[in-house]
Amino acid sequence: MGSGKRAAEQPQHHEDGRFEDQDAQVRLRHGRVVDSSNVAEWDHEAKYIGFTEPSCSVHQPDLNLVADNPRLVARHADARILHQHAGSHVELPAVPRAGDDALAECAFGERSPLVQAKRVERVVRAVDVEERDPAPIDRHLPPPSRRELVHTGDGDEVPRPIAPIADIVDVHIAGRHGVYYNAMPNHRIEARTPRGAPHAPVQITDPDRLRSVGEDAAHVAGSASALVAPSTEAEIAHVLKSSAAVLPIGAQSSLTGGATPRGDVVLSTSRFNRIVEIGADRVRVQAGVTLADLDAALAGAGRYYPPAPTFTGAFVGGTVATNAAGAATFKYGATRGWVEAITIVLPTGDVLDIDRGSVHAHADGYFELILGSGIVRVPVPRYRMPDVPKLSAGYFAAPGMDLIDLFIGAEGTLGVIVDITLRVEARRPAWCLFFVPFADRRAAFAFVRTLREAAEETWRSHDPGGLDVSAIEHMDARCLALARADGVDRRTGVTWPDRTAIALLITLELSSSIASERAFEEMGRALDEAVRADDVQIAMPGDRARMAQLLALREEVPASVNSRIGRAKRDVDGRIEKTAGDMIVPFDRLEELLACYEREFEARSLDVAVWGHISDGNLHPNVLARSFADVESGRAAILAVGRDAIRLGGSPLAEHGVGRNRVKQQLLEMLYGRAGIEEMRAVKRALDPGWKLAPGVLFPPGSMPP
Ligand SMILES: Cc1cc2nc3c(=O)[nH]c(=O)nc-3n(C[C@H](O)[C@H](O)[C@H](O)COP(=O)(O)OP(=O)(O)OC[C@H]3O[C@@H](n4cnc5c(N)ncnc54)[C@H](O)[C@@H]3O)c2cc1C
Numbered sequence: 215m216g217s218g219k220r221a222a223e224q225p226q227h228h229e230d231g232r233f234e235d236q237d238a239q240v241r242l243r244h245g246r247v248v249d250s251s252n253v254a255e256w257d258h259e260a261k262y263i264g265f266t267e268p269s270c271s272v273h274q275p276d277l278n279l280v281a282d283n284p285r286l287v288a289r290h291a292d293a294r295i296l297h298q299h300a301g302s303h304v305e306l307p308a309v310p311r312a313g314d315d316a317l318a319e320c321a322f323g324e325r326s327p328l329v330q331a332k333r334v335e336r337v338v339r340a341v342d343v344e345e346r347d348p349a350p351i352d353r354h355l356p357p358p359s360r361r362e363l364v365h366t367g368d369g370d371e372v373p374r375p376i377a378p379i380a381d382i383v384d385v386h387i388a389g390r391h392g393v394y395y396n397a398m399p400n401h402r403i404e405a406r407t408p409r410g411a412p413h414a415p416v417q418i419t420d421p422d423r424l425r426s427v428g429e430d431a432a433h434v435a436g437s438a439s440a441l442v443a444p445s446t447e448a449e450i451a452h453v454l455k456s457s458a459a460v461l462p463i464g465a466q467s468s469l470t471g472g473a474t475p476r477g478d479v480v481l482s483t484s485r486f487n488r489i490v491e492i493g494a495d496r497v498r499v500q501a502g503v504t505l506a507d508l509d510a511a512l513a514g515a516g517r518y519y520p521p522a523p524t525f526t527g528a529f530v531g532g533t534v535a536t537n538a539a540g541a542a543t544f545k546y547g548a549t550r551g552w553v554e555a556i557t558i559v560l561p562t563g564d565v566l567d568i569d570r571g572s573v574h575a576h577a578d579g580y581f582e583l584i585l586g587s588g589i590v591r592v593p594v595p596r597y598r599m600p601d602v603p604k605l606s607a608g609y610f611a612a613p614g615m616d617l618i619d620l621f622i623g624a625e626g627t628l629g630v631i632v633d634i635t636l637r638v639e640a641r642r643p644a645w646c647l648f649f650v651p652f653a654d655r656r657a658a659f660a661f662v663r664t665l666r667e668a669a670e671e672t673w674r675s676h677d678p679g680g681l682d683v684s685a686i687e688h689m690d691a692r693c694l695a696l697a698r699a700d701g702v703d704r705r706t707g708v709t710w711p712d713r714t715a716i717a718l719l720i721t722l723e724l725s726s727s728i729a730s731e732r733a734f735e736e737m738g739r740a741l742d743e744a745v746r747a748d749d750v751q752i753a754m755p756g757d758r759a760r761m762a763q764l765l766a767l768r769e770e771v772p773a774s775v776n777s778r779i780g781r782a783k784r785d786v787d788g789r790i791e792k793t794a795g796d797m798i799v800p801f802d803r804l805e806e807l808l809a810c811y812e813r814e815f816e817a818r819s820l821d822v823a824v825w826g827h828i829s830d831g832n833l834h835p836n837v838l839a840r841s842f843a844d845v846e847s848g849r850a851a852i853l854a855v856g857r858d859a860i861r862l863g864g865s866p867l868a869e870h871g872v873g874r875n876r877v878k879q880q881l882l883e884m885l886y887g888r889a890g891i892e893e894m895r896a897v898k899r900a901l902d903p904g905w906k907l908a909p910g911v912l913f914p915p916g917s918m919p920p
Contacts, residue, residue: 401576403617404584405564410446415453417442417479427480430466430473431525432875433780434791438475445485450630451563453481459909462626464532465504467525469792470873472536472625472911483531486632492517496554498635501531518642520546520684523869524769531631537623539604539869541685542721544829545669548604548869550622557633558621561902562587566629573617581617583901592620592900595893597886600865602798603830607867608882608912609894620897625871626908628901644730644755645684647764648720650741651694651710651749658716659805661744662686662828665720666801668736678725679732681740687719687768688828696774696823697767706763706770711749718828719768724755771825775836782839793837793848795855796878799864801831810858811835814851820844832868849877856881874910882912 418424418441429435438461444450454460461478468474486500489508492515499508505519506526512519522528523538532538534556539548546552555569564585575581581592595611609628610619621628652658665683672680689697694714703709710717722737724730741750753760776792783790799807808824815822815835821844826833835855837848856866866881883891895913898905909915 400574401580402582402584403566403568403573405560405566405586407586408447408451408559408563408565410448412448412452413446414456415442415444415449424480427463427466427475427482430463430468430471430873432469432471432474432792432873433776433783434471434474436471436474436476438480439477440479441482442479443482443485447557447559447565447632450481450559450632451565453479454559454561454630454907455563457906458904459906461908461911462531462535462630464502464529464535465525465527467528467532468536468873469794469870470875470878472871472873472875472908473532474874476874476910476915478909481630483529483630483632486531490633492638495638496635497638498555498633499530500633501529501534501631503530504528505530505533512638513642516641517638518640519552519636519638520642521549521552530634530636534622534631534634535624535626536869536871537604537606537610539606539827539830539832541687541827541829543604543827543832543869544666544686545673545682545684545723548606550610550619552637553618553622553634554637555633555635556618556621556631558629558631560585560629561904561907568618568621570616570618575613575615575617577614579613581620590900593893593896594620595886595890595897597890597893600860600863600885602800602864602868604798604832604868605865606796606869606871607865607885608872608890609897611893623871625873625911627898627911627913629907643682644724646722646724646755646757647753647761648722648737648741649708649710649717649751649764649767650720650745651714651717652745653711653713653715655715655808656805657744658688658718661740662718663801664740664744666829668740678729679736681733681736682723682725683720683829684723685719685721685827686829688824688826688833689717689719689768689771690824691715692821692823693717693771693774693825696778697770700770700774700777702767702770702774706766708751708763708767719764730755768825771823772836775823775838778838782841786840787842789842790839790845793839793845793852793877795835795852795866796832796868796870797835797855797859797864797866798830798832798868799859799862801829803862803864804828804831804833807831807855807859807862807864808833810855814854814858815848818847818851820848820851830868831864852877853880853884856884860885872912876914879912879914 419439423441424438427438427441439459442449442453444453457479459478460481461473461475462481462483463473464483466473483500483502486502487507488500489503489511490498490500492511497508497512497517497519504526505522505528508519508530509522509526520542521538521540522542523533523540528538533549534553537548537550540546553570555567557565557567559565560583562585564583566583573581575594579594579596581594583590583592594613594615595609597611599605599607599611606623606625608623610623612619621631650661652661665681665686668681669683671677672682691714694710694717697703722733724733741747751764753764779790779792797807811822811824811833815837821838821840822835823838824833824835835852837844837851839845839848852866859866865885867878867885870878872878872882886894891913898913
């Protein structure tokens with residue numbers, strides 16, 4: 215935002231801490247300045263801001279705060295306007311006492327502080343106001359007669375503020391009597407009503423249509439009681455309020471049964487399919503946009519969204535709900551790090567617009583949500599999350615966490631995400647692929663280690679000619695045998711020696727063409743030391759056909775396994791299902807984890823194929839079940855290696871989430887303990903007291919309150 219104020223209009227900052235602004239009109243959203251006509255330069259740093267009505271000065275008794283959602287009207291003789299800064303602020307106690315650091319600096323962007331931190335000398339009056347009224351305030355205040363009067367403490371009476379979620383405290387500071395108002399503490403957010411006419415969307419009950427949404431990509435059959443495809447927030451709110459059990463879905467590519475209904479009303483987000491705005495470093499989309507459509511639109515605008523998972527038919531909303539991660543997580547991280555804002559319809563029908571950075575947990579470990587029905591306190595779980603690059607394991611929790619992170623990865627259990635703002639990069643750099651088969655597993659791991667370290671050095675040094683690896687994918691000998699049995703090598707023309715133990719598919723990003731030469735030389739040197747040159751197959755930048763072949767091999771591996779499981783289910787036992795792990799450990803512990811895989815799966819004589827994202831330390835063991843007994847013993851093996859993953863500092867749940875998969879739910883409990891699950895349940899209870907949204911996802915159905 216630019217500096218929109220003329221000199222004469224500049225706010226006055228007085229030595230004694232007073233701050234005058236005759237004509238500031240600031241609009242606050244979630245306690246944050248989002249549009250301030252003539253104080254534009256104050257911009258986003260201002261969390262709490264006080265100002266006068268255009269017709270008032272600070273020496274007049276009226277203070278008004280004009281807000282999108284009305285906040286506060288305070289009135290006091292000789293009122294002083296004080297400020298608090300959002301950043302490294304001093305958290306104001308609800309009722310300050312003498313001696314408290316009641317004020318932090320009020321720093322707007324780069325500017326020097328407007329108000330110095332001061333101590334409270336004497337508390338005159340403290341009013342904790344919790345009533346709420348959606349009517350706008352500013353000059354259109356309802357007549358005072360319609361509002362309760364509040365004693366100000368010095369004989370004066372003023373109409374009770376009509377919209378305040380604020381604590382109002384009169385204090386003596388620096389020898390002067392002032393009014394402190396905490397317009398919106400950092401841990402609070404106010405919901406709004408949903409947009410759109412409050413219609414009920416059409417309920418589809420046609421059996422064929424219901425069957426079409428009966429299962430997700432885990433292919434365990436479910437059933438929907440109805441299907442709705444709302445197109446407005448108000449329609450979603452209506453469904454949530456009027457149904458006993460609602461399952462939001464995206465593209466149903468979940469591998470956990472999280473998008474498989476069990477008698478729920480299925481709420482499809484497919485009509486929220488608009489790409490709202492593409493900016494220089496942000497894109498705003500509705501939840502039902504597919505990653506493929508997003509990618510195409512961004513490419514047209516010279517932009518790129520890197521953390522997409524392998525399946526590009528997934529909806530953006532689904533990827534946010536599962537904190538999906540892709541092959542390129544090694545360089546770009548998982549979805550969470552790219553989400554800047556979301557709009558979410560809560561189970562109560564209230565809507566939250568959450569901007570990253572605007573709402574943080576209270577130091578005592580909770581958020582407060584001001585909903586239509588009152589204030590709801592949401593506790594922050596106290597478990598410690600493992601330090602791994604991708605994690606889709608229940609609710610995010612950390613001291614002082616950002617509220618937006620609670621909803622990212624919550625798998626649809628806390629609200630329906632309708633709108634998302636993502637960070638984007640400038641156009642995708644040129645890239646090429648190397649398919650590298652290794653006869654020896656240790657040599658493959660050593661090579662991955664070399665590439666990881668070289669890439670990390672390149673990012674640190676910004677060397678344009680350095681090795682810039684964004685992804686290393688892994689397929690073991692069993693994967694390659696299955697692919698060969700299915701003729702994938704013949705179809706794609708990708709070959710590998712019979713003795714291959716591990717094949718890697720490496721994505722190398724290239725900056726300028728001159729720098730690329732150096733990167734190629736370095737890669738060549740690294741390869742020379744590791745493998746026979748004849749075995750390496752390369753797809754050069756722009757060679758789309760060869761790239762598609764190499765990528766197809768990697769994509770065909772899960773398809774080969776899934777088709778065998780499908781056949782066994784059909785021909786052998788209908789209870790056979792996908793039995794797979796999603797473990798992640800710090801890369802240095804990955805060989806140990808693989809040894810655990812071998813121990814546990816071999817001990818049970820199970821046929822297992824392992825593939826995944828070796829650059830992240832995330833490899834998926836997949837059981838090729840020949841009988842239901844294999845499924846059962848595969849589950850036991852996955853629970854055992856899950857314990858190992860936790861012991862090695864990782865997580866048994868990395869990117870696919872937990873969903874309605876009983877084994878994954880057990881792994882979640884193994885990760886955070888029963889107490890951790892209870893803390894998650896407290897979050898769920900606070901936001902969804904009727905337990906109606908995605909019941910059975912994350913938490914086993916039997917554990918839900920009646
Ligand atoms: C071939 C294949 C490859 C895959 N590769 C990867 C991979 O590399 N990395 C990875 O992380 N995953 C991968 N997956 C899994 C899957 O694609 C991801 O979990 C994806 O994020 C799910 O998106 P979706 O739109 O299909 O969501 P769905 O499957 O429809 O839903 C997933 C969960 O999110 C919830 N949900 C969906 N939309 C919303 C919303 N708008 N608001 C609130 N909750 C919502 C649902 O209730 C459900 O619990 C793969 C799946 C397949 C089939």
